Amino acid sequence: MKTLVVAATKAELAFFYQHFNLPEGDFVESKNFDLLITGVGMVATAFALGKHLSHKYDLVINFGIAGCFDRNVALGAVLNVIEDTFAELGAENGEEFISITDLGFGENYFTARTQRKVGLPLAKGITMNCVTGSEKSIKSLVERLNPTTESMEGAAVFYAAKQLNIDCLQIRSISNYVEPRNKDNWKIGLAVKNLNDWAIAFIGEMN
Numbered sequence: 173m174k175t176l177v178v179a180a181t182k183a184e185l186a187f188f189y190q191h192f193n194l195p196e197g198d199f200v201e202s203k204n205f206d207l208l209i210t211g212v213g214m215v216a217t218a219f220a221l222g223k224h225l226s227h228k229y230d231l232v233i234n235f236g237i238a239g240c241f242d243r244n245v246a247l248g249a250v251l252n253v254i255e256d257t258f259a260e261l262g263a264e265n266g267e268e269f270i271s272i273t274d275l276g277f278g279e280n281y282f283t284a285r286t287q288r289k290v291g292l293p294l295a296k297g298i299t300m301n302c303v304t305g306s307e308k309s310i311k312s313l314v315e316r317l318n319p320t321t322e323s324m325e326g327a328a329v330f331y332a333a334k335q336l337n338i339d340c341l342q343i344r345s346i347s348n349y350v351e352p353r354n355k356d357n358w359k360i361g362l363a364v365k366n367l368n369d370w371a372i373a374f375i376g377e378m379n
């Protein structure tokens with residue numbers, strides 16, 4: 173059985189490619205794991221996993237950078253996101269938000285699943301189409317869901333893994349705080365480095 177490593181962009185796993193001497197490509201097969209680059213966002217992620225996720229894998233790991241709502245978490249920190257919610261999936265009723273679950277049309281909340289020891293701080297994530305960047309949206313998301321991390325793919329990976337009953341993990345390093353957009357404050361280099369160091373050690377030890 174194999175692990176499927178999933179990331180939205182090649183840049184997020186640049187050192188991982190180098191370390192394992194992987195060829196350029198969005199779907200790379202190797203002896204002990206395969207690597208899938210999906211593109212950014214849940215639709216691209218769902219489509220790519222629809223094509224590639226199968227029962228030949230016993231674990232799918234989503235690696236990526238993420239925004240963070242909690243200023244007590246350092247930029248560059250690597251977290252194990254064990255819960256994730258499609259935060260925009262539902263309906264507005266004036267100021268109220270009605271989730272897809274409360275509408276009776278399915279689930280919006282998914283979890284990681286594995287027996288493996290990960291040894292990272294645990295976090296609760298949300299998955300968004302639009303990177304949150306206004307005080308009003310931040311306040312509303314914190315009140316409604318109290319998330320620590322925000323990504324654009326996490327819940328989609330958990331969703332796909334659940335459909336096939338395959339174990340899954342989501343490991344994210346913090347590149348930025350969720351705030352009105354100021355890319356000068358983002359520490360993408362640090363987050364990518366820490367994420368790749370962790371991914372290389374974890375995947376290396378599994379094999």
Ligand SMILES: O=C(O)c1cccc(C(=O)CC[C@H]2O[C@@H](n3cnc4c(=O)[nH]cnc43)[C@H](O)[C@@H]2O)c1
Pocket residue numbers: 180181183184212213236237238239240300302303304322323324325347348349350360364
């Ligand atoms: O500009 C670069 O050098 C660069 C290098 C690696 C990755 C990127 C990305 O923009 C990755 C997009 C990816 O990041 C996740 N992300 C990061 N912060 C947030 C956030 O605050 N809210 C939502 N998503 C975030 C997301 O999963 C994207 O897929 C750039």
